[in-house]
Amino acid sequence: MSTRERTWWIVAGIGIILYALFPIAWIVSLSFKASSDISNGQFLPTVFTWENYSLILTGDASDLFLPALVNSFGICLIATALSCLLAMFAAYAIARLDFPGKKIILSTALAVAIFPVISIVTPLFNLWRQIGLYDTWPGLIIPYLSLTLPISIWTMSAFFREIPWEMEQAAQVDGATTWQAFRKVIVPLAAPGVFTTAIIAFFLAWNDFVYGISLTSTGAARPVPAALGLFSGASQFEDPTGAIAAAAVVVTIPVIVLVLFFQRRIVAGLTNGAVKG
């Protein structure tokens, strides 16, 4: 590669990084602006302050933000765990066993994935109110499965198909019992796929907004995105911009940590599930 070409690709690469990071940098910068600074029309704060963070973590807005954070973590983790468990069995069967209906299961997963969430919310809103699931954790965990389960089934079966299943038999030939062969050979091979799927499913649940604002009414179950969307300031006379920016940064941190640590796997999972399946 010539030096000129090299420079060109580096410039293009830096362009991509700027493209990806710019809006994030802006909201981080905004979160460090004092309330007097918010309307300064500049990208960077003139005075650097933590006041927005203390407002949402220990101050007036913390009783809105912290319960929402707990809800988001709890609900998303449970929904992810449930869908991974269900999808793991399904993906094993799809990758390993010969049975009629395999295609139907995969097509159903695809259909569920393209389902407009708002069409599900309308009837659930009414039903949940009647049976007492409105504004509860299970009331969000169950609909979240519609977000997490399809992609879990697709990505996991893509991963599972790449497992060389002959190894299991080779282990059995060497004297391992079926269970031993499964546990010692297949489980370690399948674990990365399951883990990757869990991360992607968690992202999807963490991102939800429609269910969050429609099926909750109090801090009992309202997740962070919904709390952010409906947040109108700690007091009615204050502009919530700084506090929202700080809260936005806090909920983005787990995402960034996951992306930085597991980016290779996440990309593999996303493209396997969607392109290779």
Added chain:
Amino acid sequence: MTTTAPPSTGSTTAEPARPPHTSDRVRAERRLGWMLAGPAFAVMLLVTAYPIAQAVYDSLFSYRLTDPGNRSFVGLNNYWVVLTDALWWQSFGVTAFITVVTVAVELVLGFALALVMLKALKGLRPILRAAILLPYAIITVVSAFAWQFAFDLTSGFVNSWFAWVPGISADTDWFGQTGTSLLVICLAEIWKTTPFISLLLLAGLAQVPDVLQEAAQVDGATWWQRMRKVTIPNMKAAIMVALLFRTLDAFRVFDSVFIMTAGANGTETVSFLAYRQTIARLEIGLGSAVSVLLFLSVVLIAFGFIKGFKVDLSQARGEK
């Protein structure tokens, strides 16, 4: 159920020489298959098929949650009300506009990003991959806020940065009119979801055989010719899948609209209309009709894509 075992045709089971099936074994395998996959299948039906059936049912009634006593069967009247209302067509138009603009821009931009990532130097590649994953992984609500605050009259920097551009002044109120509001909504959507398209396209690019590229190069094809005659035809399936998923996703746009304009200035989308009817106005009957119409639109788009563009999902998945 057949008693003679068919030869194992499952392309998924990677066992070269399977012992011939006995009918018991086939039956046991089928039963185990459904026992393992059944729960996931049942849950998927429960969380989607059941609610949509309920929505179809509810849409046939005049039903306000604030006035449940007066619930009455009205047949298809709700659909008539929705489809003859200018509001529905306006929000439909807005949704279609956002979908077409964002998907078109994302496809071009995503392809460019994928090309850069494919060619990027080894050391730079992991950094690019991590960077491009960030917009995709960030909550839509957060991205919507970032873009809204950037363009906002009081908190934004865009006006002061771009004051030299004709038409932008210090007091340009981006969220004051339909056109500019939609522009910012589209920008936010494009930023957020281009990475998804470009990752899919990158996977598609990686599947184009190098041999073909080299052969074309030897024959003296220019970069542009190779792109048009070799690369793009070979990754058609990946492009179609990316387009299909993004179009369906864009058509459901809700979060950005809710955060940035809350549907003001004629920026209401179909999803937002459904939300407003049901959750805000408690018009269960009317809202359900809108939900069902939205659902039907999405199904039609998917069907149109699969038939019209001949998207073969199994081919796109690299199956033989």
